[in-house]
Amino acid sequence: MAILAHWAARWLATYPILPRQVWRYRRVLAGLVTRDFLTRTQSTLLGVSWLVLQPALQVLAIWFLFSVILGIHATGRGRFIDYFLLGFIVWNMGNEALVRGASVFREFASLYQRSLFPLSILPLVPITEAAIVHLPVFVLTMMFLHGPQAAPAALAYFAIFALWLVPLVILVALMGHYIREVTQVLPFVMTFLMYVSPILYTPEQVPESMRWLISLNPLADLVALGHWAVEGAALGFETPIRLMLGWLMLMPVATVLFRRLEPHLREL
Amino acid sequence: MKAVVLNQVGKEFRYYRRDLDRLAEVLTGRPRHTAVTALQGVSVAIDRGEVVGIVGRNGAGKSTLLKLVAGVMPPSTGQVFVGGRVSALLELGSGFHPDLTGRDNLRLAAALADQDRADAERLIDWVRAFGELDQALDRPVRTYSSGMFARLAFAAATFQAPDILIVDEALSVGDGAFARRSFDRIMEFRRTGSTILFCSHSQYQVEAICSRVLWLENGTLQADGEAAGVLARYAASLQQPATRVAAPQHPMPASAPPQGSARLEGAKVWIDQQTGHHLKAYCGKSSLRVEVRWHSDPSLPIPSVAVGILGRDGHFVTSAGTHNDGIMLTQDPVGTGQVSIEFPELPLLKGHYEVAVYLLCEKGIHIYDQALQVAEIEVRQTGLEQGVVSLPHHWEIR
Numbered sequence: 001m002a003i004l005a006h007w008a009a010r011w012l013a014t015y016p017i018l019p020r021q022v023w024r025y026r027r028v029l030a031g032l033v034t035r036d037f038l039t040r041t042q043s044t045l046l047g048v049s050w051l052v053l054q055p056a057l058q059v060l061a062i063w064f065l066f067s068v069i070l071g072i073h074a075t076g077r078g079r080f081i082d083y084f085l086l087g088f089i090v091w092n093m094g095n096e097a098l099v100r101g102a103s104v105f106r107e108f109a110s111l112y113q114r115s116l117f118p119l120s121i122l123p124l125v126p127i128t129e130a131a132i133v134h135l136p137v138f139v140l141t142m143m144f145l146h147g148p149q150a151a152p153a154a155l156a157y158f159a160i161f162a163l164w165l166v167p168l169v170i171l172v173a174l175m176g177h178y179i180r181e182v183t184q185v186l187p188f189v190m191t192f193l194m195y196v197s198p199i200l201y202t203p204e205q206v207p208e209s210m211r212w213l214i215s216l217n218p219l220a221d222l223v224a225l226g227h228w229a230v231e232g233a234a235l236g237f238e239t240p241i242r243l244m245l246g247w248l249m250l251m252p253v254a255t256v257l258f259r260r261l262e263p264h265l266r267e268l
Numbered sequence: 269m270k271a272v273v274l275n276q277v278g279k280e281f282r283y284y285r286r287d288l289d290r291l292a293e294v295l296t297g298r299p300r301h302t303a304v305t306a307l308q309g310v311s312v313a314i315d316r317g318e319v320v321g322i323v324g325r326n327g328a329g330k331s332t333l334l335k336l337v338a339g340v341m342p343p344s345t346g347q348v349f350v351g352g353r354v355s356a357l358l359e360l361g362s363g364f365h366p367d368l369t370g371r372d373n374l375r376l377a378a379a380l381a382d383q384d385r386a387d388a389e390r391l392i393d394w395v396r397a398f399g400e401l402d403q404a405l406d407r408p409v410r411t412y413s414s415g416m417f418a419r420l421a422f423a424a425a426t427f428q429a430p431d432i433l434i435v436d437e438a439l440s441v442g443d444g445a446f447a448r449r450s451f452d453r454i455m456e457f458r459r460t461g462s463t464i465l466f467c468s469h470s471q472y473q474v475e476a477i478c479s480r481v482l483w484l485e486n487g488t489l490q491a492d493g494e495a496a497g498v499l500a501r502y503a504a505s506l507q508q509p510a511t512r513v514a515a516p517q518h519p520m521p522a523s524a525p526p527q528g529s530a531r532l533e534g535a536k537v538w539i540d541q542q543t544g545h546h547l548k549a550y551c552g553k554s555s556l557r558v559e560v561r562w563h564s565d566p567s568l569p570i571p572s573v574a575v576g577i578l579g580r581d582g583h584f585v586t587s588a589g590t591h592n593d594g595i596m597l598t599q600d601p602v603g604t605g606q607v608s609i610e611f612p613e614l615p616l617l618k619g620h621y622e623v624a625v626y627l628l629c630e631k632g633i634h635i636y637d638q639a640l641q642v643a644e645i646e647v648r649q650t651g652l653e654q655g656v657v658s659l660p661h662h663w664e665i666r
Contacts, residue, residue: 027379035372108365114340115363116356117380178291257294264290266341267281 014252017259018166021120029121032108033128055092055137059085078231082145086230087199087223089141090161093134094219095190097162100126101169102176102183105265112266119262123170131162142230150230157229161222164243167250170258177265193219218246270351271432271463272314272337277346279307279332279487306332307487309346314465316352316431319458321478321495322467323502328484330467334358334434337465352431352463357421359436366410370401370420373409377424391427398449399423415446422450432463444636445528445565451634471499476633503583530564530571530636533604535625537643539614544643549614551649551658556611558642562627566603569630573597575609576624577616585621585656591632615658618649 022029041050063081066072072080104122111117135158142154176182197219198206206214214220221239228235282301284290289300307329314320322330335341336348338356364373371392378388396405399419404412409420426433435454454477458464468474474481474495481498483491485505491498538557539547549556558575574589588609590597599605622644627637 024382025380027382027384028376031372031376031379035368035376039367111363111365111376113362114335114359116339117363175291178287180287260294261291263342264282264294 011252014255017255018120018124018251021118022124025118025121028118029124029128032121032125033132036125036129037132051133052136055089055134056140058092059089059137059141062088079145082231083202083227084200085141085145086226087197088194089134089138090158090222090226091190091194091197091199091219093130093138093158093161094165095187095194096133097126097130097165097169098172098190099183099186100129101173102186104173105177114266119265120258123173124166127162127165127169131158134158146230153229157226160225164218164222164247167247167254170254171250174254174257174261178261193217197223199223215242218243221246269316270313270349271316271318272312272351272465273347273349274310274312274333274336275347275349277307277310277333277336277343277348278305279329279336279341280305280344305487307336307343307484310484310487310489311346312482312489312492314463316463317461318480319464319466319478321474321481321499322465322484323469323471323474323481323499324484324490325506329487330484331358331436332487333482333484334436334465334467337432338434350432354432354434355425355428355430356434357425357436358434362421364409364417364421367408369407370395370405370409370412373420374405374424391424394427395420395423398426398453399446419446422446422453426450426453426457429457429460429462432465433457434465436467437469444531448529448568448629448634448636451629455633470635471503472635473633475499528565528568530562530568530603530627532625532627532637532639533561533563535560535623535639535642537623537645539645547643547645549616549645549647551617551647551653552613552615554614554647556614556623556645557608558623558625559606559608560625560627561604561606562599562637564599564603564605564636566599566601568603570597570599570605571636572628572630572632573607574626574628574632576626577611578622578624579656580620580622585616589626589628589632591628591630614647615660616645616647617653617655617658618647619656621645621647 037048037051041048044050046053062085066084067079067081101123104126105119108117108122108125112119112122135155138158139151139154142150172182172186176186194200196213197217198214199219203211203214203220203224215238221243224233224235224239225243227233228239281304282290283304284293284301292298293300310329310333322333324330332341334356335358336343337350338354338358339348339350340356340358363377365376368376374392374395375388378391381387383391392405396402399416399422401416401419401423404416409417412420433454454464454466458477464477466474466477478495480493481491481495481502482489483498483502491501536543536559537547538559539549539554542548556577560573560575562571562573564571572589572591572595574587574592576587577585579585590607595607597605597607622640623642625639625642626635628635
């Protein structure tokens with residue numbers, strides 16, 4: 001019993017590590033994100049506006065294709081475009097954070113090797129950047145599709161989605177640093193993940209014999225949570241439980257692995 | 269009160285065949301590395317305000333020791349205690365992102381030190397002025413020369429007086445004027461009571477700056493004590509002194525010195541009435557004279573000059589300096605000056621010797637310029653005395 005309590009205490013102690021680091025080095029995080037935004041859009045006429053304009057124009061093009069040209073409406077849950085855009089925007093955000101995250105330690109190696117740079121905030125750079133870029137597009141799109149009352153729910157849901165990404169990006173960043181293939185394979189994996197998640201189709205459209213597979217896919221649960229939060233779609237009690245347990249398991253794994261690999265990262 | 273305490277500190281570096289092996293080792297717990305010990309059982313206690321030099325051959329563990337004190341890496345064994353704010357100049361370029369401008373890197377450095385925007389701007393202004401990096405501050409640092417990089421790094425690290433300053437060969441880069449300014453800055457910290465850990469291959473600079481020296485050899489502490497004593501033992505252990513390897517022969521072109529610095533304009537060696545690069549002398553009979561000309565920034569205090577006579581293996585046989593001998597030099601209003609030194613009845617025994625000339629700051633510590641192998645002297649003797657020098661002596665028959 002005492003051993004169990006000891007391990008439980010150690011497990012729980014891992015959760016506050018990252019928030020403490022983020023708060024302490026918030027200015028560094030802000031500086032890195034700001035600098036990256038300015039670098040990516042330097043010498044353009046519209047400057048940083050492009051960061052939000054790009055996903056916004058993408059959403060507009062998708063809306064025009066599916067609603068106006070193809071005229072796809074039927075999903076069994078109302079308009080197809082309403083259903084699709086929620087999943088697509090958050091997938092896009094997650095895709096950007098994870099793909100960039102896979103190379104983040106390599107990208108900033110000169111900052112932390114042989115110096116006192118707080119390594120733990122680096123995986124948060126791609127998440128913060130992706131969140132800043134996609135949040136306004138997501139909230140405005142949800143408001144446009146479901147009315148202004150959808151804004152608070154969209155905001156809260158987006159925050160939960162970004163938080164859920166944190167351990168995943170840490171793990172991908174560590175793997176990407178040591179296994180170069182991760183950066184090559186990840187874009188394909190993310191595209192595949194979109195196709196096997198109920199983003200382009202509803203769970204009801206999946207053959208009943210294969211629906212159990214959806215429950216193994218955390219992205220499917222995250223998308224289902226979004227439809228519940230923003231559109232008021234039905235949501236089984238097992239979905240938030242799976243998501244919460246998954247995050248509670250992943251976060252300490254990511255934290256412990258990071259702490260074990262941190263000296264190696266600095267010495268490489 | 270101790271500023272730094274190392275208790276049985278050891279550091280082992282692990283080498284892996286592939287990056288993936290590191291990950292596999294952490295995940296499986298099965299060793300996949302080859303270990304190399306960089307430091308072993310080092311115990312040192314440094315008081316606040318002490319200026320400690322660290323010497324040793326390449327690979328002796330000097331930089332590892334400094335990195336452990338700076339907190340850049342944890343020790344493999346033992347404990348490191350550091351009491352106070354540390355500012356470290358470890359490696360050229362470390363801590364700077366090559367794609368960011370100097371200004372952005374400084375903002376990042378300010379954020380890391382938890383300084384607000386106003387502090388960051390003060391830091392930028394200081395670095396611009398001290399490092400003379402006006403336009404360059406807005407260029408990515410990957411476009412910087414090593415000298416500009418050194419100026420940026422040194423100025424950023426010494427913006428505020430740290431409790432503990434760590435300097436690892438940082439003064440070996442950068443131009444003469446900046447080297448002088450950075451040297452003065454270190455001396456300022458020494459006066460105001462900062463603890464300084466100074467690592468350099470220049471034994472002369474270490475002896476000039478430090479009151480205490482740690483000598484590392486193969487990762488272990490070989491000696492720890494008063495600077496002159498430890499350096500003498502260290503120098504004796506060297507087969508090839510670093511000065512010979514590090515410094516090329518000085519071409520001494522006649523040109524204006526850089527602002528804030530000084531340079532040798534010429535050095536000529538005479539043996540009796542002959543001058544040249546290869547000279548012959550007779551023990552106890554010949555007279556050796558060295559003439560030195562320099563050009564200094566007139567706004568600087570008048571420099572001092574030193575002359576060394578070295579054996580073929582690079583060890584100093586003897587040296588003399590104007591600062592040490594209490595000689596005040598003079599120079600004209602544009603900063604040029606000339607001095608000569610004479611060694612009458614040269615007491616060197618048979619062998620080959622070299623003459624080196626150094627131009628130093630007014631305190632005889634910072635080296636502005638040097639000319640090695642100004643002349644090679646072949647000394648002959650009539651008797652059979654052995655050694656390098658014939659000391660004044662007399663016999664008394666009882």
